[in-house]
Amino acid sequence: MPSSTSSSDPGSAPKGIVEREGALPAGLRLTASDRPGQAQPVPTRDVPAQPWGRIALGVLAALVVGGIALEVNARERIGLHAGDLDNSEISWSNEKIRAAGAPVAIVGDSRILFDTDLDRFEALTGVRPIQLAIHGTSALTLLEDMADDKDFNGLLIVGLADTMFFQPFDGYGGYVKKWHEFRAPYRVVSNEIDHMLQRHLAFLDSNYRLSVLAHRLDDDFRPGVEGPKDDIWKLQEVGEHRATYLWDRVEYDPAWRARTRWAWKGFKDPFPYTPDLIAKGHARAKAAVDKIRTRGGDVIFVRPPSAPELRVNEEAQVPKAKGWDVILRNTESAGIHIDDLPGAKDLPLPEFSHLGRKCATVFTDIYVRKLTELTPRLQLRADAPPPLTKDYCVPTT
Template sequence: MSLACPGQDSVGAARTARERPGFVRATASDRPGVAQPVPEREIPLQPWPRILAMATMLTLLALGAWEWRMRTLQLMPGDLGDYASGWAEQRRRIDSEDVPVAIVGDSRILFDTDLARFEALTGVRPLQLALVGTNARPFLENLADALNFRGLAVVGIAETSYFRRETGLRADALKLYRYESPAQRSAFLLHRALSRVFGFLDEEYRLSRLVRRLDPDLRAGADGPYGEVWKIISTTDQRQSGMWTRIESDERLREHARLAFERSRMRTGPPVADDVVAMTLEATRAAVAKIRARGGDVVFVRPPSTGPLRAGEDRRLPRARGWEALLAAAAVRGIHADDVPQAQGLTLPENSHLTRACATVFTDAYVRRLANLTARLPLRADAPPALQPADCVAAGAVAAAPPSP
């Protein structure tokens, strides 16, 4: 059965007369009288295999050039990035494993803990659950609610980060731990696999971020990208994190990171309010009590900081009002960097975090103190000898401030 209408020959002739170039899409008006007109576009004959080969070659060349450029900036394969999915993956281990030691805290205990040194001293590799720019208290409370956790919680704090109501930068980590969609999980696994091969995938060096940082003053009087903390961290498997090596060697990036921290609210904010202090003390006491009721325990660690940043922290929350009050309220033991001789004079390039080498020295120092504070974590008989600041401090490096009087 033909679908053409009467007068098809004349219509065909008229259509031929109105023939368009092949690269212009034919429309219903070009086919009057034809039933169910469907827009058509003729595909011109082209050497498609050669075009595909050329496009592939140009893409690979551009990719290779970008990867080469990023590696010259010391962005190397194996830096997996510190994402909420990675934290959630580690947190779920508590639900299925007997975890003897878990670390929660902010970026200082994350940067300043060498998991391999911890394991060499004790035979235990701790679960690293600290997060950059994030209040440790909600995560201690989450650990207190984990019925399967009966181990030792090491809580690393910067007081002005811990004594506040807000969770901070990585509040999404707890949400992702509770529910992670298949798309989120698969995207994370794919990104992690590719990050073992390519260095250009670093989140802090996306092209969009680099373009935004070209202008340090987007608007007068407004916080621009230069006031933000840029890349300072590198992360490998099991969230072993440390200072990006370029911060130690690149003066401009080091000074930028220092300036960003000195402008942060941790230093420039008002003194911590009494009600926030009271809330923090009570929440900590309750969380510690829950963990101890199941047979676990909690120890606090205060890593070093120095310079104007440390002065601002002490102004906002003096040690007696923060650290000492916290230990007393929760009846917990603590290790303050100011009280550990081996933690004095360590190198903090941007005043807030230790170099990788000094992080190993600090880990050695605080783990040995932990072994003295709790029978849960004895030193191995074949533990390596103790480290000293001289094992990591370079001449002219920025050292930690001496203990406060």
């Protein structure tokens, strides 16, 4: 029976309406009443003719211009550089895998991370160490992780900041205890794509994502709660295989340098370093070193520099005689302390805790030469470059 609102008889259809969908005059909509027997289909409308090619070119041009503007802003105004790679848990896990069977690996906090020039290390010894140090992390946590790695039997260089080594928590690098969770294929592929783009584009720096910048617009949270001002903002640049350096803006921008110094809060930790806490740290360190040596590896400790403004508080909480000296004695390990390196003691630390990039090369040159005297696992190459001095990184007046 014909519908009361429309008819299957072409002769009864409204003028200009035909039965076959898609054959409507341009711009005329076909509704449900024109299609009897169908369960309320979505009305359709013809797509009007448009200059789609020119529209696509316009969108592409806008994207290119916008991308160029972002890149120019990132490089010229912010001081970012292409090739600065995000240092994620996945990046660390990549190096963890490479550490299996490696002759030398480095663990510790951000000081040994920032202050070791992997290129200089390799130029001096012919060996490129695996960089496993993590900022804001106890070197003890990473030492224990390597002790549990049955595939590592090389030389482990443990860089430490006295207070951070004995702190009662892991720090940012607590993820090392579950690093296999970051090996999902989609995570690894995503990380590789991210790095591929960052090798060419500076504005992709994760420290300058919109969500991060929006968070920093808040002056502070409620009193007594740490907010954006207490965060450590961009501080580092990361190259291939986690080769890490202090961001050069920290050196040349007084305002950025000042806020970074303020964020350290003088290394005045809010919890007490009791004799019991320090003793537990020593026991854990000895157990870890013994594990590594049992399977043929070895451990050497390195204490990078910190400025007097921080060192005074570090020494007050964990004196060298109760921390560093006991570590070496209990573990029967060799060690290189900044106090024992006259050529590196007066290197400038822009924000009190880390060396600038060129001075990190000087420190690396000095402490690696010392390493070759302390262990037969490393030897100075016959064609090693000549020694560096402070003049390499400090302008002469």
